[in-house]
Amino acid sequence: MLTVKDFQQMKEKQEKISMVTAYDYPSAKQVEAAAADTILVGDSLGMTVLGYTSTTQVTLNDMSHHAKAVKRGAPNSFIIVDMPFMSYHASIEQSIQNAVTLFQESDVQAVKIEGASEETVELIRRLTDGGIPVVGHLGLTPQTFNVLGGYRVQGNDEVTSNQILEDARKLEEAGAVMIVFECIPKELGAIVSKALTIPTIGIGAGVNCDGQVLVYHDLLQYGVDRLPKFVKHYTDFNTIGVEAIKHYVADVKDESFPAEEHTYTIKNKDFLPKLKK
Ligand code: KIV
Numbered sequence: 001m002l003t004v005k006d007f008q009q010m011k012e013k014q015e016k017i018s019m020v021t022a023y024d025y026p027s028a029k030q031v032e033a034a035a036a037d038t039i040l041v042g043d044s045l046g047m048t049v050l051g052y053t054s055t056t057q058v059t060l061n062d063m064s065h066h067a068k069a070v071k072r073g074a075p076n077s078f079i080i081v082d083m084p085f086m087s088y089h090a091s092i093e094q095s096i097q098n099a100v101t102l103f104q105e106s107d108v109q110a111v112k113i114e115g116a117s118e119e120t121v122e123l124i125r126r127l128t129d130g131g132i133p134v135v136g137h138l139g140l141t142p143q144t145f146n147v148l149g150g151y152r153v154q155g156n157d158e159v160t161s162n163q164i165l166e167d168a169r170k171l172e173e174a175g176a177v178m179i180v181f182e183c184i185p186k187e188l189g190a191i192v193s194k195a196l197t198i199p200t201i202g203i204g205a206g207v208n209c210d211g212q213v214l215v216y217h218d219l220l221q222y223g224v225d226r227l228p229k230f231v232k233h234y235t236d237f238n239t240i241g242v243e244a245i246k247h248y249v250a251d252v253k254d255e256s257f258p259a260e261e262h263t264y265t266i267k268n269k270d271f272l273p274k275l276k277k
Pocket of ligand 1: 045082182203
């Protein structure tokens with residue numbers, strides 16, 4: 001299994017880091033089999049697998065439940081789990097307790113936290129000090145989309161681009177082991193990647209980040225209808241899946257399924273029950 005040290009060295013050697021989300025046993029098995037460097041159990045699971053309209057409905061229990069399944073599917077991967085909406089904002093004690101519970105229950109390698117408020121920075125410091133690696137998340141932070149006024153590119157003016165750089169430095173200084181940058185101009189992605197010593201992972205942040213992350217369901221086009229600009233689709237599971245199921249339905253109707261090779265037979269037909277006439 002890779003460690004935070006390996007990711008650090010990858011940055012130093014300019015070897016790109018690949019991260020993919022996974023939310024359950026089969027997706028985790030696939031991502032590990034594809035040799036992605038790290039897996040994120042993102043709270044995007046609220047939309048991708050639970051059908052919610054945003055991540056704000058996702059609970060600590062949801063995250064723990066899915067992270068445990070991912071761990072079973074990818075036991076050799078460095079797994080990061082998202083702290084969900086408002087699970088790290090009530091008080092520092094409650095936030096630490098929630099992070100410890102999630103980390104211990106799911107047996108993962110790191111937690112991810114959005115934002116850079118004073119409280120968040122303090123939480124990163126305390127968790128790191130206690131032995132829980134923390135991944136930051138800046139730029140578009142989906143848990144606060146209601147406050148941000150929607151899902152839009154962040155850091156495209158002087159004030160906000162400087163704020164993102166300043167926030168990133170605060171997270172690094174507090175001990176964050178890497179930072180995800182979502183939906184920022186590629187030029188800013190390049191600047192933060194140069195300014196920080198820890199790896200930067202981009203999603204809609206340009207090619208100059210130290211690594212990239214994509215959502216499993218987005219890259220496979222699986223159950224998603226509308227994809228953001230920053231997604232490259234590598235296949236079309238929606239079509240492949242529906243076509244396969246249509247084929248099965250037709251086979252059932254015309255009795256071409258099950259065929260002999262899918263069927264059991266009894267050796268001695270005398271053992272079969274006799275129906276009364
Ligand atoms: O929840 C998630 O999948 C994420 C990625 C978009 C980085 O946070």
